[in-house]
Amino acid sequence: RVPEAARSERLPSRSAVAGVSEGLATGGEREGRARWSAWRRNGLAGYEDRHDDLPGDLTSRLSPHLHFGTLSPVELVRGATRSGGAGAEAFVRQLCWRDFHHQVLTARPAAASADYRSQHDRWRSERSAAGDITAWKEGRTGYPVVDAAMRQLRHEGWMHNRGRLLTASFLAKTLYVDWRVGARHFLELLVDGDIANNQLNWQWVAGTGTDSRPNRVFNPVTQGKRYDPQGDYVRRWVPELAGLAGAAVHEPWKLRGPERAAYDYPGPLLELSEGLARFKQARGLD
Ligand SMILES: Cc1cc2nc3c(=O)[nH]c(=O)nc-3n(C[C@H](O)[C@H](O)[C@H](O)COP(=O)(O)OP(=O)(O)OC[C@H]3O[C@@H](n4cnc5c(N)ncnc54)[C@H](O)[C@@H]3O)c2cc1C
Incomplete structure (x- = not known):
């Protein structure tokens, strides 16, 4: 249950929050969905070959959405699997690293600060x-x-x-x-x-x-x-x-x-x- 004292408020505008990085990408579910569908169309197939291209900047940039939950990893795996191909396989492999690290930390919480x-x-x-x-x-x-x-x-x-x-x-x-x-x-x-x-x-x-x-x-x-x-x-x-x-x-x-x-x-x-x-x-x- 949501506690009685919890109130709903409007999110503050970006300019009202101090210390935000100047070039921070826009967040939110709508933005995440738009980015995923555009990148799935234009970036996924070439991901395996070009994910290390620094100036090309060709990775999905979906990590903030995965972090804040504005996209779900299950949704991404389903979509990528439907698209298929070597790029999709490589992308799903990277999503597995994300899960792997969460699993390691669950098993060994001390690894947040102590050497694993x-x-x-x-x-x-x-x-x-x-x-x-x-x-x-x-x-x-x-x-x-x-x-x-x-x-x-x-x-x-x-x-x-x-x-x-x-x-x-x-x-x-x-x-x-x-x-x-x-x-x-x-x-x-x-x-x-x-x-x-x-x-x-x-x-x-x-x-x-x-x-x-x-x-x-x-x-x-x-x-x-x-x-x-x-x-x-x-x-x-x-x-x-x-x-x-x-x-x-x-x-x-x-x-x-x-x-x-x-x-x-x-x-x-x-x-x-x-x-x-x-x-x-x-x-x-x-
Ligand atoms: C020193 C260091 C610190 C990092 N800190 C973070 C962090 O705080 N949060 C974070 O989400 N990622 C972290 N990463 C992993 C990785 O660099 C980012 O997930 C990735 O650069 C995000 O960009 P992208 O969404 O375009 O990735 P893509 O290449 O498009 O990959 C898709 C998704 O797979 C996952 N992923 C990809 N590579 C990794 C990886 N090596 N480990 C775990 N998940 C991965 C991410 O969720 C990513 O959004 C770190 C890597 C290094 C080497």
């Missing part, structure tokens, strides 16, 4: 790595694809899955900062942020979760060149580098002298080899 499978890490903390954490949050690490994704998160309250993977790997493994610091920041900004999928994906990337390769480290330069080969995603979110054509935008440090000075963009926070050596030593892999 400890690697005996002695992470750098919020205090000891304060400068690095701020640079990561603000999109000023000097690694363009990491910075682009972190700025997308701040602007839209959403980030592409490939961006989530490589920014999380950069924080937890390259900077060797406690995954909980990053997970908290994501939860503060993500419109689809939920404990099961956020914390367990963070643990997956940090190598303390269900990943069968806990020590893999994503290289942001290789990842950038692979998933944003022309650099369009970086130029969209890091306007300071808009003058750099093609894949060169992923390695601004290769420019020299006045050419480099023309770009008001920070140098790399650390060498990737330095981060990798620290991580390997911490995990006893050296």
Whole structure:
């Protein structure tokens, strides 16, 4: 029963709510249904081949609707299965990850904050790595694809899955900062942020979760060149580098002298080899 004291009120307008991301997508059931039917027609068939295309932005973007319940996963699975094909199968597989993480958290509620499978890490903390954490949050690490994704998160309250993977790997493994610091920041900004999928994906990337390769480290330069080969995603979110054509935008440090000075963009926070050596030593892999 609805408690007597519960009253029905109009939802506040977006402008009346403080701190909303500027580029936040519109919510609500009508919007969710419209998005699903348009994407089912135009995006589903190509999903398997193109879900990692960062500039193309071709995934469904239905996660906020699944999070708030304005679309049901059962409805999506039914519709996708009716459409059929490799794209639909790949999409249903991703929906299964969502369920999987909810099931893991139900079985192991402590995994919301404790390592699911400890690697005996002695992470750098919020205090000891304060400068690095701020640079990561603000999109000023000097690694363009990491910075682009972190700025997308701040602007839209959403980030592409490939961006989530490589920014999380950069924080937890390259900077060797406690995954909980990053997970908290994501939860503060993500419109689809939920404990099961956020914390367990963070643990997956940090190598303390269900990943069968806990020590893999994503290289942001290789990842950038692979998933944003022309650099369009970086130029969209890091306007300071808009003058750099093609894949060169992923390695601004290769420019020299006045050419480099023309770009008001920070140098790399650390060498990737330095981060990798620290991580390997911490995990006893050296
Ligand atoms: C560090 C990190 C944190 C994340 N935090 C969240 C979170 O708080 N909430 C959240 O819903 N997803 C989270 N994800 C998973 C994934 O990035 C998003 O679900 C996806 O990017 C949402 O975009 P989409 O709707 O276009 O996805 P699509 O590619 O269109 O996939 C369809 C749906 O499948 C589900 N899905 C896809 N990939 C995953 C995945 N890896 N794990 C669980 N479900 C998945 C989502 O419900 C998604 O809406 C996180 C991933 C990482 C690496």
